[in-house]
Amino acid sequence: MQLQVMNSPFNQEQVELLNRLLPTLTESQKIWLSGYLAASQSASVPGTTEAPAAELPVGNTGQTISKEVTILYGSQTGNAQGLAENAGKILEGRGFQVTVSSMSDFKPNNLKKVQNLLIVVSTHGEGNPPDNALSFYEFLHSRRAPKLDDLRFSVLSLGDSSYEFFCQTGKEFDQRLEELGGTRLYPRVDCDLDYDEPAAEWLEGVFGGLNEARGESAAPALATVPQAGKPAYSRTNPFKAEVLENINLNGRGSNKETRHLELSLEGSGLTFEPGDSLGIYPENDPALVDMLLEELKWDPEENVTVNKQGDVRPLREALISHFEITVLTKPLLEQAAQLSNNEDLRELLSPGNEEKVKAYLEGRDLLDLVRDFGPWDVSAQEFISILRKIPARLYSIASSLSANPDEVHLTIGAVRYDAHGRERKGVCSILCAERLQPGDTLPVYIQHNPNFKLPKNPDTPIIMVGPGTGVAPFRSFMQEREETGAKGKSWLFFGDQHFVTDFLYQTEWQKWLKDGVLTKMDVAFSRDTDEKVYVQHRMLEHSKELFEWLQEGATVYICGDEKNMAHDVHNTLIEIIEKEGGMSREKAEDYLADMQQQKRYQRDVY
Template structure:
């Protein structure tokens, strides 16, 4: 039975702490605690264990469980499906659905609800969770007094609004009268262990409500026929090609990587992404060790499983050292006892902390606050695991069997008096040679997929490296002989040096695989021209394609490009469809619901 504010004398914080503790206790520990508590209250006598159980037993609740996920890149979807599989094997009747495919009015009929939600951008819900999120916060949201729920929130603690979408759902469901059947878990990028702990707690709570007990949750094995390689067990893929796509004199460097999947059993579809586990820059690792006067060969324990590595290896390939987060800065302040750093992270200095975090890394903190004398083991224990970098796959498996291609822009910039490099992109640009290997896994993304009907028209908008998935789309459509019209909008700085995969696009146009292509090279004209301007130039025809049922895809930068393209599409719909702004917004929302407006943005 779960302790709730409504069925106990505890406040919310106390209830959540107790609910975390109780499922971990053995029967012996529970019996001891029961006797101890009874003995500690004057005038009471401990009830027999069986009698106490009978008194605390809650009415059995439904074995039907609904799991809804809000997912942008596929992580939340994968966890939701795994939870569904585990609960089904434990005898529950489970429905797993994307929030966009769920009718919100059905919430009133549900007794057990699990939410798995990622947070996108600056605290925003992912695309397939927007409508559900809006419904819950609207006046149409019903009272949910009979609802039991629990939330698993995914996020990145380097963002200020960490796990905000999950927090929103958790808070709102409680406000509508729902009862937490298990406390919300907020997961950082390395989410596997906390997600498993949350699922075990949920299963225990559901099972206890049924009057039974739950078996321990075990890691799900790969279904027969699927690859044994995954996010937690990456495949070491050999590099076959590593080419710079930009011409001489370009301001950019874009790497085209071809990796071998031979022997991996890994498969993917156009629209999926590839997770790559990078290594940190050896020069940065060396500087970090030097500043702290550590021994690079010192043996350190890197995880709860007791894995031991040399300090140099741990900082090179296991821990993240290039991104500062607010929690990390607070932990550094605590273990260093630096008065200056403790002052910075003290309450009321949130804006100063936010400003400090921008563009700085671990080496900056060590130098800025003259940190030294902290044992290496103590220091690394506060670091988080280096996260995989996700890249849109730029090839079709049907067209390139046993291979996967990536299109990666090299990130280099200057900040706070130091040259900075993207961890994975500069590894690929400067240190990765054919014959080397990269630890990789496939991240399936059902939210960015070609139409099931190959006759459906598609409009693809992808400037810069946003072109990647559309190369995959075109290879696939060529391979299957798709008859549907296709229109590509591509943009970059200069036609001569930055037209990525130019000869391939020209050949697809020539062969009729690609129907139309419009390009925008922003630095070739006095006035900067971007893909949204090209869309507006063809406003009438774009709307005609939409009316014919075309699916619109956007890939690339969310803050600027995707935002501008979204507004341009609204403008086109408003103008060409003779609609008000509200009607145009609804038109685009309907397209999103029909999976005719899909975005792969970052």
Template structure:
């Protein structure tokens, strides 16, 4: 739509400027601009009755509450990090900010809050993260109060390759509205590349809170953040860490390949604690990139844009190092539909075909889509403009910084499988397994995770459940406890396929057991007997002693696969508490929920 001088209050020059600007704005920028103009009009109302002739315009504006509560629900630490940035930004704007995880927040306090900001991720199949469970249940329950006084905004984090994208954030947003709250700024749903939408949300929230005061210079905060990031290594400015060691932990004949990676952090200034993760920005398999270019008939040397600032790279390099090509999502296929006349793709995207679409997406990549729905119209540059950036992969750190100064260790399982007639492989895991040599460098950053931490009291007992690569953080726990001389008891439950080939870090665990750093260890190797035995079975066998440890104040940590292992371990814990504590199912669930509230039941699951 074009503005015309004849039917608008703008001059010829103003109309031309607006016609140039408006088509370039994103939806979020338009929303922000609308709010800003509304706020300016409201402020001007008492000075110019011609702009707002209603009797209320002359009344003095109501004072804006300077108190803001920022709540976060975070599994891996992303939401927590953004919540801290939000709090810092608002405090610099003169607001009094209360920052809290949802698990530490007293739900009844909602009645006393005027301004609430929620930053929350979605975990698993649309579930809240562990530290948001109790607050989510309260808000959606019958005890939730009327919130007519509340102004709120929600920033939700997710991954659009999952069916229930940003589900938890959507649920909080809808429920707070149902309870009578008023949106300060519309909910923003962030995909894996969340920096830009987060910045737009933060500016919109700040503008709404201060009724336009913060809108005078909307780029101020973004520039400040960029300057801060440039002075230290972070998610947006990764450190290129040299590979010191890359070893296969599995023995000859194993069905698995698990890489032990040691990276140098020398000169980076990066620090971490046991329980934190390391983010790696991987590159795509060059063979897969070549296959995609050939299938689409593109020129590998064609220049394509890789950054919003206009930077370009040859297509092959851009597809290798910048764009995600191994995952299909519904939003991506919807965008692809504009590049092809494929009736099959149009039919797949029709309403009512959701299950067929879900089945197609599972296990397929961009090469599959190019073969099934091509040829694509337009240039390669047009097509790459709809692709996501390659997201970082997070791995639980398998070392203690106290024991390995200026180093970080990882435990990475190589992912290989067949699907839909083609061999598939994990982007980062196969990079590490097949194309990474000592001396090479990887772009990395530290992802702090306050939701998976050793007890502050070194005498507190700990129970660790970590089959397969879930062993990684517990290696860091043991190294740390050995370095500080912690006296607390420790118990490991570990499982894998075969004792001979798959007992990861076996000699280290046996040494810790011999030296008393590790008090007790139970292992389960599922393929060494006719009946498959897993970690939850070993827990059940030791139920009496395990419950005694819980009663003595033990902390329980679970790391590994969420969908199966963590679910089974959770149910086993409930069963043990119910039987050994002579409790009803409801009381056992309350007991376990209380452990979570006390941070004595922590999970690092994926």
């Protein structure tokens, strides 16, 4: 509805300004604005104070409803933690007493005392809880979990719908809390990669549920708390970083292509610590977009609306820069079936065909879907409305800000493979390898990861395991330790295919060894010997010394592929602890779990 002088209390100039502003606002911005106006209005009313906790209304069960809220997060990369902390600040601004804690730092026995519980948790790998949620998850699903009849709760679940077990951990927390007797303050919300708006809506729903439980009428909408001192650039407002260097780290004849990227952050105000990641919003390969347009016979210049805010772009540009076209998900297939009369697609999605769906999704993209299940007698606008926004790609930062002010370095492996009769390419990695030149810009933001950090005590020994591009954060660790003069011992296990062509950053490691910044380095080049040797084999060769380092208080870091490498290294660590510590398997597992609890075993795996 357009505001007018006749239907509003505003004058002509105000009406014109508001009519220009309001259509441009996102849902979360509208929520913030309404909350801000309501808060400023209540602040101007004299004598409005909150009732003491003991005087709050009584709920339906007869007990006093507390204004205390506990927010627990399980987070692998930092997204869930950031949302939990922001939710805590917002609720505090509305008069609640809030405790925000990592699940690993929360004492499970205190759960019985909690009346209002909010869970913010991501799902990791193949439906697994994040590392810092494991102990709490296991407690809650054990026989020791208490009855929680007085608990009110709500779950915000983060995930990626391209994975089979989308938001699985959140779903399991939600179900288990109900089984233990808890009552939902607000239904669980499952977020895909673009989570900002659903997360804001969830928090507003939670706020309404908290007020309803206390017998209060609907309150003003929540306002997002302005983050004082934070840079203007963020995940939702990325900085255009100029490319300074783009170098292939592999030697001639290598089976791999690994790009070393140096980007300028000058003027951004962005800061980071070793262990953090950089998010990049990539563009799709224009050649793939052109094949898609040709297949669908659509006009590349047709204007289409790309989001709820009504932004309009030419179709080709929208497919290059806004929509995901290289990954298929089950929800996408289900929505596509509504746009097609193809019986084969309907048959594929019929009950009992879960394994066939999973097999079809593997290694295929939107072009395959279009070719396999046409004709598509719908408009371009209808079709693109089922596509999700292209997600950012996260890369471990390979440099220290103190060593390289106003710069950020990345180590990116180019992804190329053949599947279903076509060559496939990684969206961001091939953009960097084939189309990105010095002087170009990339939209980027910093993803802080509090779960992968150097020890606070610079004298603490560190053990780093990072094959291939997994070595990236350890380059930042070494740069930082060199810069700060840290005295703690350091030991790197690095692996790749060939010594001659694939020893990433070789001269830098050798210099750090010579200067004593790096104490020890063991390498495994799997294709240089008849029998393949990996980093876990090198660890076993040094099991006695490695266990001695653990006993001295060393922190262990693992970065890289989760499904194979990280799994094998985890089991190797247990084997070493069991053997060298003279423990049973169960005791060795407890030893490693205790290290994790103490933040002495940290993983950045994908």
